[in-house]
Amino acid sequence: MEALFTSAALVALAEMGDKTQLLAMLLATRFRKPVPIILGIFAATVANHFLAALVGHSIAGVLTQDWFRYAVAASFIAMAAWTLIPDTFDEDAPLKAPTKAGVFVTTLVAFFLVEMGDKTQVATVALGARFDNLVAVTMGTTLGMMVANVPAVLFGEALAKKVPMRALQIGAALLFLGLGLWMLADLQGWFG
Template identity: 50%
Template sequence: MESFLTSTFTVALAEIGDKTQLLSLVLAARFRNKWAIIGGILAATILNHGLSAWLGNWLAQFLQSNLGQILIGGSFIALALWLLIPDKDEDINNSFDKFGAFWVSTILFFLAEIGDKTQIATVLLGAQFESVIWVTIGTTLGMLIANVPVVFAGDYLMKKIPLNVTRAFAAAAFALVGLFHIFG
């Protein structure tokens, strides 16, 4: 039960202000079928976090070393800088919309989670606890806790929160996490 509760709590907190939460906003503004978006988030997270928890025992040996902490920190800082650059297709490209909200959400969330802080957290939790299943269920629930409200309130939030401000806030959060990993 500790693995489930710890996984749920830490990932829900780590997801706040994360790039995948911003992705939830974009998807909510783009698609009307909110349940299909949530289904895509669920499918992508189970697959991504399941693999991450399973690989946790092997990867933990690298992540716990000084070099591992520097690599994680450097990745966060690089991602922070990348988040400051707006995507060229951000406003107009809807060419993949023909595949539907579920498939677009599943693919984009799976790809966005690769190397993400919640994926790294899942790898570490998988290494810490013996139950890969409970870690996967917990981290998936944490992602849903953080993203489902954003999906349903996305239209309202997109009108109230400027994307550049959100991007800058997320970049600052990633940079701080990166610096903490390197110097903390």
């Protein structure tokens, strides 16, 4: 349960103001079809985050030495800093649904590609390495993405005006920092 809840909380907070959340708002504004957009986000996130968690899990299984655990802890601390950098998304970029593919496929492909190398994907790799439960990490990070993006699709513009994104980014950064420091303290035997 720790892997599920930690993954969900970290990704939900890290996603606030992220470029994929901005993409969700843009898709909702342009296409005005929330159900296929939400389903596209879900499918893209499950696929992307499963692969990311699998990479993290696979690396953790091979590299069990302390230096790797320090690298994972450092990656969480680096994620804290990265979370404080606001993302931007080019709203003028052409984004039209192909007539044959539709809104769902457009969302699926756009979300999958935009999530590549994104901080939530990198966090998912780190979480996959940290926790020995691939399914819980994938479910948790997917839940976190949906918690952040479904309201963005449904209430996009109104939500952007009322939610203090900077405060959410700082909260996410503190969570990443706390997890990284906790791992370092555990490695030093301070909990022991």
